[in-house]
Amino acid sequence: MDNTFIFAGFGGQGVILAGKLLAQAGTEYGLHVTWLPSYGPEMRGGTANCTIVLSDEPIGSPVVDTPTGLIAMNLPSLDRFEKAVAGSGTIVVNSSLVARQVEREDVRALALPLNDIAASLGNPRAANMVALGALVKATGAVPLETVQRAVTTMLGHKASSELIEVNKRALAAGYEAV
Amino acid sequence: MGADTIDKVLMTGNEAMAEAGIRAGCRAYFGYPITPQNELLEYMSAHMPQAGGAFIQAESEIAAINMCYGASAAGVRTMTSSSSPGISLKMEGISYIAGADLPCVIVNVVRGGPGLGNIAPAQGDYFQATKGGGHGDYRMIVLGPSTIPEATEHVMLAFELADKYRGPVMILADGMLGQMMEPVVLPKPVDPATLPAKPWALTGAKGREPNIVTSFYLDPEELNMMDVKRESRYRQIEEQEVRYEEHETADATVVIAAYGSVARIARTVVKMARGEGIKLGLLRPISLWPFPYAPLRAIADRVDAILTVEMNAGQMVEDVRLAVAERAQTPFYGVLGGLVPTPKDILREVKRYAG
Numbered sequence: 001m002d003n004t005f006i007f008a009g010f011g012g013q014g015v016i017l018a019g020k021l022l023a024q025a026g027t028e029y030g031l032h033v034t035w036l037p038s039y040g041p042e043m044r045g046g047t048a049n050c051t052i053v054l055s056d057e058p059i060g061s062p063v064v065d066t067p068t069g070l071i072a073m074n075l076p077s078l079d080r081f082e083k084a085v086a087g088s089g090t091i092v093v094n095s096s097l098v099a100r101q102v103e104r105e106d107v108r109a110l111a112l113p114l115n116d117i118a119a120s121l122g123n124p125r126a127a128n129m130v131a132l133g134a135l136v137k138a139t140g141a142v143p144l145e146t147v148q149r150a151v152t153t154m155l156g157h158k159a160s161s162e163l164i165e166v167n168k169r170a171l172a173a174g175y176e177a178v
Numbered sequence: 179m180g181a182d183t184i185d186k187v188l189m190t191g192n193e194a195m196a197e198a199g200i201r202a203g204c205r206a207y208f209g210y211p212i213t214p215q216n217e218l219l220e221y222m223s224a225h226m227p228q229a230g231g232a233f234i235q236a237e238s239e240i241a242a243i244n245m246c247y248g249a250s251a252a253g254v255r256t257m258t259s260s261s262s263p264g265i266s267l268k269m270e271g272i273s274y275i276a277g278a279d280l281p282c283v284i285v286n287v288v289r290g291g292p293g294l295g296n297i298a299p300a301q302g303d304y305f306q307a308t309k310g311g312g313h314g315d316y317r318m319i320v321l322g323p324s325t326i327p328e329a330t331e332h333v334m335l336a337f338e339l340a341d342k343y344r345g346p347v348m349i350l351a352d353g354m355l356g357q358m359m360e361p362v363v364l365p366k367p368v369d370p371a372t373l374p375a376k377p378w379a380l381t382g383a384k385g386r387e388p389n390i391v392t393s394f395y396l397d398p399e400e401l402n403m404m405d406v407k408r409e410s411r412y413r414q415i416e417e418q419e420v421r422y423e424e425h426e427t428a429d430a431t432v433v434i435a436a437y438g439s440v441a442r443i444a445r446t447v448v449k450m451a452r453g454e455g456i457k458l459g460l461l462r463p464i465s466l467w468p469f470p471y472a473p474l475r476a477i478a479d480r481v482d483a484i485l486t487v488e489m490n491a492g493q494m495v496e497d498v499r500l501a502v503a504e505r506a507q508t509p510f511y512g513v514l515g516g517l518v519p520t521p522k523d524i525l526r527e528v529k530r531y532a533g
Contacts, residue, residue, distance in 0.1 A: 020188075023188055023359055024188050027186055027361040032361075033188065033360060034358060034359070034360050035358060035359040036357070036358045037357055037358070039297070039353070059360075059442075060442050060443065060444075060445030060446035060447075060448075060449065061442060061443040061445070061446035061520075061521050062360075062443075063443055063518055063520050
């Protein structure tokens with residue numbers, strides 16, 4: 001079974017990092033993984049997205065037409081990718097910034113106030129981690145503990161232990177919000 | 179976590195190719211920044227000094243390839259990398275390297291073109307890589323990796339082939355392969371001291387006759403002799419170094435011919451098509467020169483169509499048509515401008531020729 005995800009948002013909302021973290025967790029979990037960024041001349045305030053494929057089998061295309069999961073951190077991302085999501089797929093929407101509902105009725109829509117949840121944990125910038133926690137709970141792609149361990153693998157050499165703990169707590173908060 | 183996953187490292191294609199270069203015993207890397215290849219250069223800047231090798235960010239691409247000429251003449255495994263416009267600048271140097279019979283590995287992380295183009299993935303440099311690019315009668319082994327693990331293997335292989343046949347070898351990647359991440363098992367490092375001796379190298383002529391490394395022979399008879407000798411090596415390469423992969427071709431009525439990133443997208447298309455009862459296969463050239471003409475010809479005798487898919491206006495398709503001639507239809511589907519075809523895009527094309 002392939003899990004195919006698109007994470008999208010404004011540049012600076014951390015969708016690229018959240019995607020890398022899921023890719024690292026998938027690697028540590030023994031899955032085949034691809035992580036493909038949109039890497040145009042993007043900048044803070046522009047849009048960014050990445051595509052992650054997790055599979056038991058060797059992966060063909062890292063390019064995905066119909067993702068089984070979407071994280072939409074802002075309205076342009078929801079507008080752009082909602083129609084592409086596979087039937088019975090999952091959409092995590094950042095309701096802190098997105099006023100509208102998911103229109104599709106054949107998907108599981110999780111509207112969560114990601115910025116507010118992150119702010120309540122003391123770091124509003126961890127909204128991306130809240131989203132990722134919710135997505136792994138809803139899809140069962142990889143265990144929460146594996147993602148939390150991957151935070152240490154990826155950031156351990158450059159981030160403070162406090163920052164790592166905030167990220168892990170944000171992952172757990174997203175996980176519990178579903 | 180299985181035991182086989184422990185040594186897997188999640189890396190971008192650019193980083194993985196750089197690390198593979200160091201592990202292949204490369205101890206002299208010269209480059210100049212250009213997107214989407216920059217992470218390769220950046221990785222080398224951090225890790226080549228740790229391996230005891232030379233890293234120089236040259237003043238230009240032209241300088242970098244000529245530094246490779248010098249390092250290779252001295253017997254060192256050497257490498258450079260760039261992206262399309264930068265590779266064009268290196269072409270004169272590549273011709274000199276071929277003319278001087280020097281081993282060298284060149285990575286091209288191809289981007290949209292022509293001209294400055296853009297920084298998105300493309301395959302528009304196939305002609306340049308496989309049909310010349312630089313001046314004169316030379317050929318260059320060209321490898322077209324499809325995944326990051328394969329790109330890693332190809333860097334190791336490229337150094338072996340460059341030394342064996344004494345000539346430049348190119349890895350023809352693209353922006354997608356360079357920028358994406360995938361877990362890789364890194365190859366065992368090669369100790370440069372254990373590599374076969376290079377008796378032709380300029381290592382100091384004390385106690386022996388001086389070696390001469392040059393591509394300059396004023397006497398036509400002499401140049402002819404050097405060229406003919408080199409040509410015989412090219413014939414040997416054509417006989418021994420053709421690499422390709424067939425996937426689900428045994429009962430196929432339509433076969434996709436694709437290389438590099440497009441080939442891995444096409445693998446997914448094969449699965450989708452077969453789910454719909456379409457007997458689709460894939461032939462993936464791995465060595466782009468020497469090109470797998472014979473395997474394509476063999477497949478052409480038993481299928482209706484060979485659909486070539488590329489991220490260009492139709493370049494490899496000329497080699498496919500040369501191989502297939504009138505044996506089967508040889509349609510082409512290409513996307514330009516740095517766009518990447520999705521599995522659905524390709525499947526739609528396949529359906530025009532299936533059944």
